[in-house]
Amino acid sequence: MDVDPRQYEHVAVDDNDIHNIVMSYLVHNCFKETMESFIASCPRMKQPSDYPEDMEKRKRIFQFALEGNALKAIELTEQLATNLLEKNKDLHFDILSLHFVELVLSKKCTEALEFARTKLTPFGGEPKFVGKLEDFLALLAYDEPETSPMFYLLSSDYRQRVAESLNRAILAHANNPSYTAMERLIQQTTVVRQCLNQEHAMAPTRLRLSCRSRPKFHVFRSAWIMASLVSLPSTSFFNRRLPNDKLFFGPLLPITTTARTNWVSTKFGFLTIKSRLTKTKESPSTNPTTLLKEPHKYFDQVIITVRSGDGGHGAILSMPNQQRPAGKSQGRNETKEKAKKKPSFKRDFDGSLILPLGGHGGDVIIYADEGKDTLLEFHRKSRYNAKRGGNVDAMGVLNSQLRNGLAAPALRVPVPVGTVVKRKRGKLLADLAQPGDEVLVARGGQGGISLLEMPQYRRKKLMSLTTNVMRDESDKVLILGQPGEEVSLELILRVVADVGLVGLPNAGKSTLLAAITHAKPDIADYPFTTLMPNLGRIDGDPALGADRYSSEATLADLPGLIEGAHLGKGLGRNFLRHLRRTRLLVHVVDASAEDPLNDYRTVREELRMYNPNYLERPSVVVLNKIDLPEARDKLPYLTEEILKIGSDRINSEVGRSSEDIQSLPTEVGEADISSSVASDEDKMDKGLEDYPRPTAVVGVSVLKGIRVNEMLKEIRAALRKCKDPN
Ligand SMILES: Nc1nc2c(ncn2[C@@H]2O[C@H](COP(=O)(O)OP(=O)(O)OP(=O)(O)O)[C@@H](O)[C@H]2O)c(=O)[nH]1
Numbered sequence: 001m002d003v004d005p006r007q008y009e010h011v012a013v014d015d016n017d018i019h020n021i022v023m024s025y026l027v028h029n030c031f032k033e034t035m036e037s038f039i040a041s042c043p044r045m046k047q048p049s050d051y052p053e054d055m056e057k058r059k060r061i062f063q064f065a066l067e068g069n070a071l072k073a074i075e076l077t078e079q080l081a082t083n084l085l086e087k088n089k090d091l092h093f094d095i096l097s098l099h100f101v102e103l104v105l106s107k108k109c110t111e112a113l114e115f116a117r118t119k120l121t122p123f124g125g126e127p128k129f130v131g132k133l134e135d136f137l138a139l140l141a142y143d144e145p146e147t148s149p150m151f152y153l154l155s156s157d158y159r160q161r162v163a164e165s166l167n168r169a170i171l172a173h174a175n176n177p178s179y180t181a182m183e184r185l186i187q188q189t190t191v192v193r194q195c196l197n198q199e200h201a202m203a204p205t206r207l208r209l210s211c212r213s214r215p216k217f218h219v220f221r222s223a224w225i226m227a228s229l230v231s232l233p234s235t236s237f238f239n240r241r242l243p244n245d246k247l248f249f250g251p252l253l254p255i256t257t258t259a260r261t262n263w264v265s266t267k268f269g270f271l272t273i274k275s276r277l278t279k280t281k282e283s284p285s286t287n288p289t290t291l292l293k294e295p296h297k298y299f300d301q302v303i304i305t306v307r308s309g310d311g312g313h314g315a316i317l318s319m320p321n322q323q324r325p326a327g328k329s330q331g332r333n334e335t336k337e338k339a340k341k342k343p344s345f346k347r348d349f350d351g352s353l354i355l356p357l358g359g360h361g362g363d364v365i366i367y368a369d370e371g372k373d374t375l376l377e378f379h380r381k382s383r384y385n386a387k388r389g390g391n392v393d394a395m396g397v398l399n400s401q402l403r404n405g406l407a408a409p410a411l412r413v414p415v416p417v418g419t420v421v422k423r424k425r426g427k428l429l430a431d432l433a434q435p436g437d438e439v440l441v442a443r444g445g446q447g448g449i450s451l452l453e454m455p456q457y458r459r460k461k462l463m464s465l466t467t468n469v470m471r472d473e474s475d476k477v478l479i480l481g482q483p484g485e486e487v488s489l490e491l492i493l494r495v496v497a498d499v500g501l502v503g504l505p506n507a508g509k510s511t512l513l514a515a516i517t518h519a520k521p522d523i524a525d526y527p528f529t530t531l532m533p534n535l536g537r538i539d540g541d542p543a544l545g546a547d548r549y550s551s552e553a554t555l556a557d558l559p560g561l562i563e564g565a566h567l568g569k570g571l572g573r574n575f576l577r578h579l580r581r582t583r584l585l586v587h588v589v590d591a592s593a594e595d596p597l598n599d600y601r602t603v604r605e606e607l608r609m610y611n612p613n614y615l616e617r618p619s620v621v622v623l624n625k626i627d628l629p630e631a632r633d634k635l636p637y638l639t640e641e642i643l644k645i646g647s648d649r650i651n652s653e654v655g656r657s658s659e660d661i662q663s664l665p666t667e668v669g670e671a672d673i674s675s676s677v678a679s680d681e682d683k684m685d686k687g688l689e690d691y692p693r694p695t696a697v698v699g700v701s702v703l704k705g706i707r708v709n710e711m712l713k714e715i716r717a718a719l720r721k722c723k724d725p726n
């Protein structure tokens, strides 16, 4: 049986069901006149039990609550449902809070504070109300509470929610259903839709329902139609009406969302999902299989979101009662004792009171860690949240023991050395080119300050003593901790290496790296063995002693290039950007191949098309595999021919020119595009012959260790030139 309800339009819907649905809606919402007309047109419909007085009262209560006239609403509720609010503390608090909000909105802060102290703070004995209390009282700290983080408490939405809860509670108190049939249907529809969506996501296909029980399916269908009829945003409706994680489904018991799927299948007994057609497209960056299969596409670029911690809240404190008991002083000893007991508050150098502060929220710092190679892990976890600062210990009386809230530790996120950190589609924040380089990307929220509230008659005196006292109603104070920042960042890895190994697949680049460094790259005789750059280090030239030329250099073995790589062929151009930081290119050519000269030209051409600057850099050509006879024979000819390609011009930029380094920040992100655009002229005008020829061509067999030392010598010599052009 198909899921589309249009297939079942022939199934009759009982008029009585529809009438009952409409009736329950009218009763619930106290639409008295409409209900009377409705009953007149449907003689079979009965009047509700609370009609008409109670319904009238209920309507007024609802209206009072909506208008924020909470005291009147409470008074009427007491008449209609005695003890209801006494039993339902949450509801009681919510309704009282409406009055508090009204006072805040009409800028009657002193009254609001008084009301909070007498009516709301008694709820603070229960921990669940403490947070709520803090939120409400925080409204007092703002000149314009509508723009405070607690603005929603002032919204008509909040009043509506409280009014509805009150209405439901009154109905339930009189043993009437607290939800309308229409709401139930929408809830049912929502659950069914969600289940279908979940199943659909799990087994992406065309859905089919098998219907074992037509009457039950009928319920489902009505729900579907009703939802379409009322065309309400059912999900938000559903979320708004239902507390927390509970679902109220028809006349049955509440269930938790985790049990939802099972529950629905059991209750309906007809959901059978079979999969056939469309596949849901999953984000490649979050799919581990994709990451494993195509790491080269993701290892060097990722977008993450970080959020620094909110600041901890301050507190509203009152001065301890220091009034002396009536009567004369009773002797010297007692006076001394009292003097001892007198609390000693922390004071500033000028005598002003120091009130505790909320803890600073955790910052988010990104730092370069030598232990990291790629950005792949950020595709699996792309969100990082620092902790919030600690609150000042609850509210209460000022005492000398009160401490600042604890500052949250900074969240430090390690990334590979060479990572460039940018705002998503925004400016560059840092180029973490050295191990240990770090950048603060999101600053934790500042902790809130505390307030001292005091009776009017003492205010003047205290004001002269402290700089941190609430001075008047319009005083702007920050009792709430400031929210942390959330930023989306783009991380771009630019491998940091002095030497870049380039060449066609299978030329022997990884074998070369393994031969002269401690790196252990994958080596195999099939193309594209290397998917991501491998790094290794060569020691400096021992012959030169401990001077600056003996320092080690880093080599990056890049994935193989093929013709059209700059257009995305093979592994594409993604990794070509990793040559940007190199000073020297070592071009590895398989001398045993059919046409090594052409291979050489192909790779040079690809480099030129990607970024002609690369060809301006010094390069050493390594003719590899000379242990094979076919390579050995061609060696003199190849050396000669290769040296012919290129000009004698001395590089205007040796290695990374300062221009290149300086331009790095602006070209990051747009690097590939900008380099391509910038190079358009060069591509047209210059041929390979116009770029400097290699500084050396060496025939080697890196596998058999033939002439490897000579090759190393040439590489070091070229590196020396890069460092010291003179
Ligand atoms: N005979 C001979 N074979 C070699 C030599 N160097 C490398 N090879 C072989 O060539 C094949 C390819 O070597 P790799 O080092 O994986 O080549 P690559 O350039 O890194 O290849 P990709 O990672 O695919 O770009 C392997 O089978 C090596 O054993 C050499 O000097 N002589």
Ligand SMILES: [Mg+2]
Residues within 6 Å of the ligand: 509, 510, 511, 521, 522, 523, 529, 530, 557, 559
């Ligand atoms: Mg390789």
